[in-house]
Structure formats: structure tokens, C-alpha cells
Amino acid sequence: MLFGHQNLYLHRHHPFEICQRRNEMLNNPTAEVPLVSLKTAGADPDGFAQAFGDSFRRFGFAMVSDHGIPSDLIARAWEKTEAFFALPEAEKRRYFVEGGGGQRGYTPFKTEIAKGATHVDLKEFWHVGRELPEGHPSAADMPANIWPDQPEGFRDTFTTLYDAFEATGARLLSAIARYLSLEPNWFDSAIRDGNSILRLLHYPPIAEDAPNVRAGAHEDINLITLLLGAEEAGLELLDRDGRWLAVKPPEGALVVNVGDMLQRLTNHVLPSTTHRVVNPPAERRGHSRYSMPFFLHPASDFLIKTLPSCESAENPNRYPEPITAGDYLHERLVEIGLIKA
Template sequence: MELVAVDYAAPDAPQQFVESLREFGFAVLKNHPLQADEITHIYTAWQAFFNSPSKYDYRFSKRFDGYFPPEVSETAKGHQVKDLKEYFHFYYPWGQCPPELVDITVQYRQKTNHIAEQLLNWIERYSPSEVAAHYTEPLSAMIEGSDQTLLRVLHYPPLTGNEVPNAIRAAAHEDINFLTILPAANQPGLQVLTKANQWLDVPCDFGLLIINIGDMLQEASGGYFPSTTHRVINPPQTTQNKSRISLPLFLHPRPEVVLSERHTAQSYLQERLKELGF
């Protein structure tokens, strides 16, 4: 069993893409509109930010935007040890951002969001009628104008060998949001838990685009599309001295969007944040 990259330009790409999401909660795309040189440029620019002490000038605010240092990094639900990472939360248009990174970050977010709208259209097109009946409005419309969509710039620092026992770069978790769009990182390590309860490596060749279902889309589809457990494992000793940069765009519906009889997007988010101790 493996995740096979779907050719974004192929005539049957929408169907293959949705079938992969249904099976794994994940899908991988090749030949998509994001250009490799754009990804390289933004990786390099944000790596320089994390290498600089000026990152502390952008420490996160009460609105959870800005820089989160390793000592306040997330602890995944059900785990006791913090992840080995630092990150920056960029909310557009109201979030803080270093001036030299604004233009490339906004451009990346806008292009990725546009791709996400197309992918949500594919998901809706290939949702069975009884599943689509649960959608209170078109899926792509649910994210339109949302100021809750979050671009997280993740930096997994090189390992020193002195890490807390059992700590890994990102412990097993599911995403809270609607849909996550993620260019393949500059280092491997992402794994997804299959239906057979086995960890499967997600293809990480540079230039691929990885998409996974979040809890909110699982809720909106009545469980038809699974929000699958995934993690980022530590690198082997031969490459543990290398950083890993990752750029997940966490798509969130507008707060008032009705996901199900139980939840709006806002009530669902608050429930999950409470579970995480926020």
C-alpha cells in the first residue's frame, strides 16, 4: 500500500484525488500550479528568519499570530512531551509579519488558497449525493473571505542528541481545520496512519503537493472523508544536523459556517482548542 502522486493536469485527476482522500485522508499532487523555484525562495527566506535572533521581536500575541519558540511549542493531544519545533503563525491580512517577508508570504498564501478552492470543488463534485446533502453551502464558498485560515511556517531545528526522551518533531495528531495544503518539505519524515494501523511514509520528493483532510471537513461530510492521524518522525543520525522547513496552509471556514447539526466552524474550533488546553 502506498500513496501515489496524482497528476494535477490529468483528465481524471479530480476523481483520483478524491479517491486518495477517501482511502488515506491524504492525497499527493504532481504538476500542480505552485512553482518549485517559488517554494525554494520562500523556504530560504524563512530559514534566514529562524536563524536570526530578530525572530523574538515577533513573539506571538494574544491572537496567536507571530513567532512561537520551541519552549512553547505544541504538545499533541494525548501526549506529554512537546514537539521538537518552532513556528510562525501568519494570518492574512491582519497578522504580524517581518516586512521583508510580507510580499512573498502573501503571494504564496494567495496562490495556495486558489488551489485549495479548486480542490474543494473536486471534493464536492465527487462526494456521493447523500454526503453532499450534508453540505450547507458549496465547500469552496465556506472558506471564501475567511480570516481564520492560517499559514504556519514550521521550522524543525537540527537535533543535538540531547532532546527529551521520546520527543519527536511532531507527535501523532489530526488537524482541526477544513483542509491542509502542504508543499513537500525540504526533508522527509511525514507519515500517515493507515486503516490497517500501520505508519506509511508520505512521498516527499521536492515539487509534490500534499493535501490532507481536517476534522472540520470530516464533520461536514458526516465522517465520509477521514481526518487521518499523522506525525513527523525524527531524521536518521546521518541527517539529524539538518533543519526541516514546512509550510502548511490550514484552511478554515468562516466562523458562522454550519458544519453539522452539532457545530458551526466557530463552536467546533473552540471545542478542540479547549481540549488542547487553550
């Protein structure tokens, strides 16, 4: 592993070959984001952790196949997403909470803006959060979900999908813990009852001469983001050499990226990479684009404090003052215009 765990991969390959391959990926400015299979994590958890962690370290992104989220559930979710966003504007706005920071329910077109951007994003979205039992201590930090009257089966579909995303996200964080020489269950208590959000995104058709991108250049706030739907063209990351690199996963694969909370926790060992969604070619601008990111958050009282193993003389601690996940989230929501200061 990066900070000391032995990689089972070493037993099957010469050490020089392994180092050469790792250095090629970490240092090659024209490399592509690799595709890794989560199915391999069962038989070779250290090998998967190394491949997944190296991709995070190099790009801040990874592509993951065999992620375990059922394909029939995903198909149903796409159907419900398209059906909801096809509703009349007045009907959708019934579920918009003024002053709610977009945390639950509907957020209208041209509301969110990337930090430092001059144009608002060309999207509308719906947020699903954790379903909490009555009287749960986290209810003060996490508002109750809002559920539309239509389409039928919306609530059941997205509570099930939320749970599936969370289970896959926990497996991926376990791999990251291994990569960072932590216990595999290190993140379990952090994300238990975490403030994670499932976002249903719709980028409506746009004019052929639309000047601004569908989603401005930004970094995510959370620990990691798991994204379905990125096989539709448009997602790009800002690579080390300053060029934009298209992220094109095979159909059904997840795109997973580092969020600012994990970047801060690891003292930038794992970078939260700037990314955006660009407009399609002019002939495709009359078509909608849909995606479903799951923003995996820790609990609001989780203290984001630099991991000692991520500090060194070459990489001194950038964040000597810890901050809770709840306070950090609030700061960032103000920056992107979802909460008024």
C-alpha cells in the same frame, strides 16, 4: 463519483476494470498514497475528482503534482523562511503574542503539544493569516497579521504565497465536492473570507538521543491541509492496520490531507488520518527541517453540519448537533495548548 456523478473515466475503461482498481486501492492495507496531477482536472474534472477523492477516502491523504503554485515563488518562500528562523531568539520573540493562541506571528520552540501527547513538539513556527481591509466584518474573528522587520520582502512573499495556496485549495475542494455529488462550487461560499492559515515551520537540530518525535501524532483541525516540504523525510500517517506509513512525495509535489472539519462534515466518509513527524536517523539530527503547511479553513460562521448524502443505515450520523467552524476551532486550540481554557 462516489455518490452518483458519472465519471468520464468510464467512457475509456471497462467498468469491471475500474471497480477492480478502486477496490484494490481502497482495500489493500499495504497500498501507497497515490500521486495525482491537478493538470488533468481541466480536461477531465470528474476523473481527477474520482482519483483524488478515492485517495482521501482510503488514506485521508493524497499527493498532488502540477498544483500551479509557481516554483520561483516557492523558492523565494524557502529562502525567507530559513532567513527568519536563523535570526537571534530575542529578535524572533519580539513577534510572539502572549495569549494570542499562536494565530499570528511567531510561536517559540516547544510551545505546541499534540492532543493527548506527553511531550511538546520540537518545532517553532510563524503564522500568516488573511489580509483584511479596514472595517471588514471578519476582523473580530481574525487578528491582523504581524510582519517582521527582516528579512526584506517577507510580507510580499507570503501574502502572494497565501493567495496561491488558497487558489489551489479551492480547486481541490471543488474536486471533493464533485466526489461527494455536490455542485462543484459548493465550498466556494464556505471558504470565502475563511480563517485559513499559512504556517512556516522550523524543526531545529536535535540531540542524537532525543526521545520524542518532532511533531506528535495528531489530526488537523481544518477542512484540508496543503503541505509543501514533505519530501524531507519524517512525515508518517497511521494506516488502517495500525502501522505507520511514510509519505514521500516527489520534489515539488503537495501532500494534501483531510482535516477534522471535513471529516465531521462527511460523517467520516473522508477520514482525518492521524499523522506525525518522526525524528530523522541519528546522523541527520544535526540538520534543520522546514515545511510550509496551509490550513484551509471555512469562515468562522460556517455551520459544520453532516451532509445528508454521507448518512446511511451503515453509517448513521455521528454528529447530530452542528457546530460553527469558529467554535470548533476554539475548542481544538484549547486542547493543543495554544489557548488557555
